[in-house]
Amino acid sequence: MRLDDLALDNCLKCSLCNTVCPVLAVHTQYPGPKRLGPELERMRREGISTDTEWVEYCLGCHRCDLACPHQVHVSEMIARAKAEHRKPLIRGLRDWWFARPGLLGRLTTILPALSNFALSMKPARFFMSKLMQITPQRRFPSYTWPNLRSPTITCKETQRVVFFPGCFIRYNRPALGRVVIDLLERNGVAVEVASTECCGVPAMANGAAAEARAVARANIKTLAKQVDSGMRIVTACSSCGHMLKTGFGGLLEDDREFAGAAQKIASQTFDLAELLMEQADAGKLNINFRPANLRLAYHAPCHQRSQGIGRPWYHLLRMIPGVAVEDLDAGCCGMSGTYGFKQEKYAVSMEIGKELFTSISATLPQMVVTECATCQLQIEHGTAFKAIHPAEILLQAYDERRSG
Amino acid sequence: MGINRYDVVVVGAGFSGLVAAGVAAHRKLKVALVATGAGSFVTGPAWLKAQEIQQASAAPDLGEAIAYFCELASLAGCLYAGDISVTRFLPSILGDFHSVALAPLTLWNAEPRKGISTAIVGVRGLSSFDENFMAERLTEQARLITSGCTYTARQISLSRDMGVPVTTLRVAQCFDRDSAFREELLNALRAAASGFERILLPGILGLETSAEQIAVFERELGCQVGEIPTLPPSIPGLRVYHHLESYLHRIGVELYRGFPVNKVEIQNGLCTGIQVDSTGHPLNLHCRSAVLATGRRTANPLGGEYAGCDQQMRPLTSTGSVMARNLFVAGPLPHSSAGDHGNVMYILTGYRAGSLTASTRGNHAA
Numbered sequence: 001m002r003l004d005d006l007a008l009d010n011c012l013k014c015s016l017c018n019t020v021c022p023v024l025a026v027h028t029q030y031p032g033p034k035r036l037g038p039e040l041e042r043m044r045r046e047g048i049s050t051d052t053e054w055v056e057y058c059l060g061c062h063r064c065d066l067a068c069p070h071q072v073h074v075s076e077m078i079a080r081a082k083a084e085h086r087k088p089l090i091r092g093l094r095d096w097w098f099a100r101p102g103l104l105g106r107l108t109t110i111l112p113a114l115s116n117f118a119l120s121m122k123p124a125r126f127f128m129s130k131l132m133q134i135t136p137q138r139r140f141p142s143y144t145w146p147n148l149r150s151p152t153i154t155c156k157e158t159q160r161v162v163f164f165p166g167c168f169i170r171y172n173r174p175a176l177g178r179v180v181i182d183l184l185e186r187n188g189v190a191v192e193v194a195s196t197e198c199c200g201v202p203a204m205a206n207g208a209a210a211e212a213r214a215v216a217r218a219n220i221k222t223l224a225k226q227v228d229s230g231m232r233i234v235t236a237c238s239s240c241g242h243m244l245k246t247g248f249g250g251l252l253e254d255d256r257e258f259a260g261a262a263q264k265i266a267s268q269t270f271d272l273a274e275l276l277m278e279q280a281d282a283g284k285l286n287i288n289f290r291p292a293n294l295r296l297a298y299h300a301p302c303h304q305r306s307q308g309i310g311r312p313w314y315h316l317l318r319m320i321p322g323v324a325v326e327d328l329d330a331g332c333c334g335m336s337g338t339y340g341f342k343q344e345k346y347a348v349s350m351e352i353g354k355e356l357f358t359s360i361s362a363t364l365p366q367m368v369v370t371e372c373a374t375c376q377l378q379i380e381h382g383t384a385f386k387a388i389h390p391a392e393i394l395l396q397a398y399d400e401r402r403s404g
Numbered sequence: 405m406g407i408n409r410y411d412v413v414v415v416g417a418g419f420s421g422l423v424a425a426g427v428a429a430h431r432k433l434k435v436a437l438v439a440t441g442a443g444s445f446v447t448g449p450a451w452l453k454a455q456e457i458q459q460a461s462a463a464p465d466l467g468e469a470i471a472y473f474c475e476l477a478s479l480a481g482c483l484y485a486g487d488i489s490v491t492r493f494l495p496s497i498l499g500d501f502h503s504v505a506l507a508p509l510t511l512w513n514a515e516p517r518k519g520i521s522t523a524i525v526g527v528r529g530l531s532s533f534d535e536n537f538m539a540e541r542l543t544e545q546a547r548l549i550t551s552g553c554t555y556t557a558r559q560i561s562l563s564r565d566m567g568v569p570v571t572t573l574r575v576a577q578c579f580d581r582d583s584a585f586r587e588e589l590l591n592a593l594r595a596a597a598s599g600f601e602r603i604l605l606p607g608i609l610g611l612e613t614s615a616e617q618i619a620v621f622e623r624e625l626g627c628q629v630g631e632i633p634t635l636p637p638s639i640p641g642l643r644v645y646h647h648l649e650s651y652l653h654r655i656g657v658e659l660y661r662g663f664p665v666n667k668v669e670i671q672n673g674l675c676t677g678i679q680v681d682s683t684g685h686p687l688n689l690h691c692r693s694a695v696l697a698t699g700r701r702t703a704n705p706l707g708g709e710y711a712g713c714d715q716q717m718r719p720l721t722s723t724g725s726v727m728a729r730n731l732f733v734a735g736p737l738p739h740s741s742a743g744d745h746g747n748v749m750y751i752l753t754g755y756r757a758g759s760l761t762a763s764t765r766g767n768h769a770a
Contacts, residue, residue: 015637016446018573019611025577028567066662069441245684266684281408308663308682310408329653355581 008045008077010070011038017064017074022332023057026351030057033064036081037074044081055081057345059336059352060205061302062242076250083209091342094132098338099208102198102215105143105171112143135346138381141172141373148174150193151181160190161275162226162233164219166240167198168373179395180236180272186398187279187286194233196222199240201303204249205337216248217258224261233269236391238371239337242303244269271304272391273312273371280316289397291321296393297365299328299356299379301372302336313371313390320397325369330359333370335378350382357382369393409690410436410658412761413678415665415705416697418443419450419747420735420754422648423469424695426476427758429657436689437652438660438680443735444747445645449607449633451507454491456748461488469755470506470748477508480651481614482644485512493549495604497633499541501549505748508640509615514604514630516546516553523600524632525593528561531569532635533606535559556600560592572608576639579610586621593625602628607639611646660687665705668694668731675731678705693730693761697754700736713738717757730764732757 017033018024024032031054040050055078064074087095097104108115118124119140129136148165161184169177181191196219203212223233235241243249247262255262270278279285298314317325334352339345360368360383368379368387376387412428414421417439425437444450452470460466467488474484486492486506492515493501501516524542526535539557546553564585566574578585597603609618609631622629631640653659666686667679675694680687696719698704711722717732734753739745 013636014441014446015573016442019446019637019642024573025581028565028574028578030567067441069446071440071664242683247684269684277408305662306683308660308680308687310658310660310687329650 007070007072008038008041011068011072012070014069016067016069017072020063020067022061022063022334022352023059023348027057027348030054033058033074033078037064037077038072040081041077050081051085053085055085056087056207057348058082059302059332059334059339060201061332061336062306063302063332066306073250079204079249080209082207085207087207090131090133094134094342095206095338096208098341099203099206099211100198101167101171101202105146105167108143109146109171112145116142129343133343134341135343137346138341138377141168141377143171144174146170146174148177148193151185151191153190158188160192160231161270162192162194162223162231164194164196164199164223164233164235164240164244164269166235166237167202168237172373176236176389176391179389179391180234183272183276183391183395184234187276188284189275191234192226192231194222194226199237199243200248200251201239201243202337204243204251205339209251212249213251216251216262219248220252220258220261220265223265227261227264227268231268232275233265234272234275235269236272236371236389237373238271238301238303238307241269241271242306245307271307271309271312271371273316274307274309276316276394277312280319285319286398287319289320292323292397294320294323294367294393295365296323296325297328297360297363297368297385298325298390299330299333299360299368299370299375299387301370301375302332304371313369317369317390317393320394323393323397326363326365328356328359328363330356332356333375333378333382335374337374340374340378349378353378353382360385408688410434411692412436412694412758413438413689413691414695414697414758415439415678416443416699416735417441417645417649417661418445418697418735418750419473420750420757421695421697422645422652423473423476423751423754424697424734424758424761425652425657426648427472427755428695428761429652429655431762433762434656435652436658436660436691438663438665438678438689440662440664442642442645444744445641446638447636448638448641448747449496449507449511450638450641450644450747451494451502451504451511452486452748452751453746454503454505456746457488457505459746460748460752463752465756466748466752469752472755473751474506476648476651477644480647481616482647483509483615485509493551495538495542495632497635499538500545501542508644510607510609510618510629510631511633511640512630513602513628514632516542516549516551517602518552520553520602521556521600522553522602522604523556523558523597525558525560525596525603525605527570527575527606527608528559529566529568529570530575530606531571533572533632538632555604558596558603560589560596562588562592564588572606572634572639573637575608576611579608580612590621590624597625597627600627602630604630604632606634607631609639611639611642613643614647660689663687665698668696668705668728670728670731673726673729675728693732693764695732695734695754695757695761696737697733697735697750697757698737700739700742704737710737712740717753717760730761732760
């Protein structure tokens with residue numbers, strides 16, 4: 001088991017983690033995962049203060065965890081150090097908001113048009129840059145009415161699942177949520193939309209462990225009943241999927257009341273493509289695809305890789321006649337959710353993305369597909385290519401008469 | 405055949421696993437490679453010792469297996485030099501000589517040669533490599549093996565801030581990513597190499613560099629370049645690993661990286677699948693045959709029940725019965741003792757196991 005055992009002594013200092021760290025590859029001063037993880041962890045456990053600003057530069061991509069030959073949970077150690085790290089006031093305030101995309105979403109979607117207008121205005125961006133240290137280089141994704149609802153259940157569906165939309169689908173792109181529901185329904189799966197909070201990844205990434213624990217508990221309370229009744233949880237955002245599958249990042253391991261339920265949720269969470277692939281392997285996938293003429297480039301988000309499910313989207317899209325998919329396999333995009341929005345980290349974020357940008361430009365696809373919303377933002381920011389969720393391509397491939 | 409259904413699932417991505425996956429894929433089988441880590445490539449120089457060749461010389465298929473490995477490496481863009489009938493002395497991390505039969509080309513280029521003036525070039529601030537120590541030791545050791553080669557220490561400084569300490573990994577990553585850095589390194593090395601016919605560097609020439617790119621670098625430099633192994637992470641070793649892995653990916657091997665194997669599914673004497681310990685819930689890969697090329701102690705998915713293998717590489721239980729007819733062991737597993745049995749044996753057993761999966765194809769309906 002990966003996450004219930006930190007396995008500090010398994011670190012043999014082989015440095016394989018350092019060879020895959022996206023930050024270390026571009027930042028000559030960054031100490032790297034081996035140092036920030038297992039090496040400093042020994043001191044932290046002795047009670048020796050090793051607080052360093054560098055822990056803030058960890059992307060949380062989990063590439064170090066995957067590289068480790070002995071299953072040392074390198075990034076989990078760094079995440080804990082991050083939670084202990086004391087930040088200067090302004091960054092602390094900024095990260096407080098970044099840790100709470102659910103709250104931000106609820107507030108901005110009271111009047112989405114006004115929020116979008118305000119967020120896109122030059123003075124606002126200047127203000128955010130100066131007072132909040134948010135880079136003026138990027139635009140925020142636009143917000144829309146949070147109108148994603150559970151569809152009416154028709155009797156022909158054989159399987160029922162609960163869909164965990166996450167903040168981005170709920171507040172920024174409910175239309176993608178309807179695409180997910182439509183895809184599942186076309187494959188005989190009835191969907192209920194969970195009335196859950198943020199998954200907690202942004203809170204973890206911004207060092208807000210208490211907030212992450214709070215949303216984890218709230219989510220468990222909401223999901224436990226449905227999971228107990230035998231329903232599976234489906235995610236379409238790779239970061240939400242990662243969080244749920246890791247039992248909320250091991251945050252509640254010592255929590256008697258919630259640890260068991262967190263594990264159960266972890267075991268019952270499936271990525272949308274994983275579920276569709278399961279249907280395909282059982283010969284139950286609806287393969288009534290219209291031929292298309294598309295050249296796509298696929299970027300696997302880090303939190304997709306960290307789920308260990310192979311490349312289901314890559315294979316699913318290739319089942320559509322006339323669709324060519326190139327797996328870019330060009331590393332991390334460098335965005336890592338809110339990381340790329342932080343002024344002091346913008347340059348690092350873009351430098352990490354360079355390899356991916358170059359590889360996209362060399363592939364010259366009609367479009368890039370990737371599951372992660374912030375990977376999409378980064379790709380569209382760093383290249384001239386459009387980036388969308390692969391579910392949209394798959395739905396378009398079905399007969400148009402029932403479009404989502 | 406479904407997506408998670410394979411002709412062969414190979415577990416482990418050291419020498420053995422990569423070779424087994426290569427053999428199976430080259431025989432047009434659908435292959436999945438499940439692995440954590442990078443075998444000994446991260447710690448070692450990825451060369452094949454002469455002594456190991458000697459120990460395996462009784463095997464009739466040794467030549468074939470090594471030839472296959474060299475071809476695989478060459479297809480992947482990293483060249484091996486040498487031959488099973490050759491012995492060369494190559495400098496080790498400790499400044500002594502190891503007798504080696506085959507090695508990645510840059511390491512092979514570091515062999516002592518009489519009458520060739522050689523500079524050992526270090527990088528200022530670089531940890532884990534001391535050019536003075538290396539030059540002194542190698543000159544001394546060269547006398548012992550009567551090669552008569554002498555070495556002179558030289559040091560270059562790089563203008564950019566590479567952090568403290570500078571590591572071989574840092575230099576290699578700059579080499580991979582930054583053409584301005586390569587240019588600067590080239591100029592610095594050109595100055596250091598003046599008056600020498602050959603320079604030897606610590607292993608720093610990139611994690612991704614192909615044999616071709618190194619040849620271009622050498623040409624631009626105007627003299628021969630060799631690499632000497634350093635402390636982990638071994639840049640020359642990982643360079644071989646990266647090339648082999650991405651080549652396998654290109655020829656259609658599906659890679660499942662980062663997760664150990666939970667369980668080998670065996671039903672009625674046949675292996676039906678490999679269960680991967682993925683996040684949240686296990687991932688089941690169905691297969692017609694499987695190769696286990698993992699470490700013996702740390703990652704053996706057969707557990708305590710496993711008690712060696714038969715002539716066909718099939719795992720046996722303690723009572724001597726075959727666990728599964730379509731399951732093969734390779735790498736450290738066929739050996740009765742723990743420890744390092746050498747890359748040569750790992751290539752040989754990987755080659756055999758890969759070939760056996762091809763010959764058992766269709767033995768049962770999966």
